[in-house]
Amino acid sequence: MYTRAGCYLGSNVSASLPPGDSNWTPLSVSIALPAQGNAQICAGALPAYVEIHLESGAPAAAGGGTVWFDDVTFGETP
Numbered sequence: 001m002y003t004r005a006g007c008y009l010g011s012n013v014s015a016s017l018p019p020g021d022s023n024w025t026p027l028s029v030s031i032a033l034p035a036q037g038n039a040q041i042c043a044g045a046l047p048a049y050v051e052i053h054l055e056s057g058a059p060a061a062a063g064g065g066t067v068w069f070d071d072v073t074f075g076e077t078p
Contacts, residue, residue, distance in 0.1 A: 001031070001050050024070075030077060050074070 001009040014027040052074060056067040 001033075 001011070003009060010031060012029050012031040014029040017025060017027075052072070054069045054072065
Protein backbone atom coordinates (compact mmCIF):
# COMPACT_ATOMS: atom_id res chain seq x y z
CA MET A 1 0.00 0.00 0.00
CA TYR A 2 1.17 3.48 -0.80
CA THR A 3 -0.03 6.98 0.03
CA ARG A 4 -0.67 9.64 -2.61
CA ALA A 5 2.82 10.94 -1.83
CA GLY A 6 4.28 7.50 -2.68
CA CYS A 7 5.11 6.52 0.89
CA TYR A 8 5.16 2.74 1.36
CA LEU A 9 2.78 1.70 4.14
CA GLY A 10 3.12 -2.07 4.20
CA SER A 11 2.57 -5.41 2.49
CA ASN A 12 1.69 -9.03 3.11
CA VAL A 13 2.16 -12.34 1.28
CA SER A 14 0.25 -15.62 1.14
CA ALA A 15 1.54 -18.93 2.43
CA SER A 16 3.95 -20.74 0.10
CA LEU A 17 3.25 -24.07 -1.55
CA PRO A 18 5.86 -26.83 -1.47
CA PRO A 19 8.02 -27.25 -4.61
CA GLY A 20 6.78 -29.64 -7.29
CA ASP A 21 3.40 -30.39 -8.79
CA SER A 22 0.26 -29.85 -6.78
CA ASN A 23 -3.48 -29.75 -7.25
CA TRP A 24 -5.39 -26.50 -7.41
CA THR A 25 -4.94 -24.83 -4.04
CA PRO A 26 -6.83 -21.76 -2.86
CA LEU A 27 -4.60 -19.13 -1.29
CA SER A 28 -5.60 -15.83 0.25
CA VAL A 29 -3.95 -12.90 1.89
CA SER A 30 -5.23 -9.87 3.76
CA ILE A 31 -3.70 -6.74 5.19
CA ALA A 32 -5.06 -4.18 7.63
CA LEU A 33 -4.91 -0.48 6.98
CA PRO A 34 -2.30 1.24 9.14
CA ALA A 35 -3.29 3.62 11.89
CA GLN A 36 -3.92 7.18 10.71
CA GLY A 37 -0.80 8.26 12.61
CA ASN A 38 1.45 6.17 10.31
CA ALA A 39 -0.09 7.79 7.25
CA GLN A 40 0.41 11.26 8.72
CA ILE A 41 4.11 10.50 9.24
CA CYS A 42 4.31 9.80 5.51
CA ALA A 43 2.56 13.11 4.76
CA GLY A 44 -0.36 11.58 2.93
CA ALA A 45 -3.84 10.25 3.35
CA LEU A 46 -4.56 6.58 3.91
CA PRO A 47 -3.69 4.28 1.00
CA ALA A 48 -4.17 5.81 -2.41
CA TYR A 49 -3.25 2.64 -4.29
CA VAL A 50 -2.45 -1.02 -3.82
CA GLU A 51 -0.27 -3.27 -6.00
CA ILE A 52 -1.03 -6.97 -6.41
CA HIS A 53 1.83 -9.20 -7.60
CA LEU A 54 1.14 -12.76 -8.72
CA GLU A 55 4.24 -14.92 -9.11
CA SER A 56 5.45 -18.50 -8.80
CA GLY A 57 8.24 -17.47 -6.44
CA ALA A 58 11.02 -19.60 -7.96
CA PRO A 59 12.70 -19.79 -11.37
CA ALA A 60 12.56 -23.12 -13.23
CA ALA A 61 16.21 -23.86 -12.35
CA ALA A 62 15.29 -23.64 -8.65
CA GLY A 63 12.30 -25.97 -8.91
CA GLY A 64 9.77 -23.44 -10.19
CA GLY A 65 7.68 -23.96 -13.27
CA THR A 66 4.33 -23.03 -14.73
CA VAL A 67 1.73 -21.48 -12.48
CA TRP A 68 -1.89 -20.55 -13.20
CA PHE A 69 -3.89 -17.93 -11.33
CA ASP A 70 -7.68 -18.08 -11.44
CA ASP A 71 -10.47 -16.01 -9.89
CA VAL A 72 -8.20 -13.34 -8.40
CA THR A 73 -10.27 -10.84 -6.44
CA PHE A 74 -9.53 -7.67 -4.50
CA GLY A 75 -11.93 -6.11 -2.07
CA GLU A 76 -12.70 -4.77 1.35
CA THR A 77 -13.44 -7.21 4.15
CA PRO A 78 -15.76 -6.27 6.97
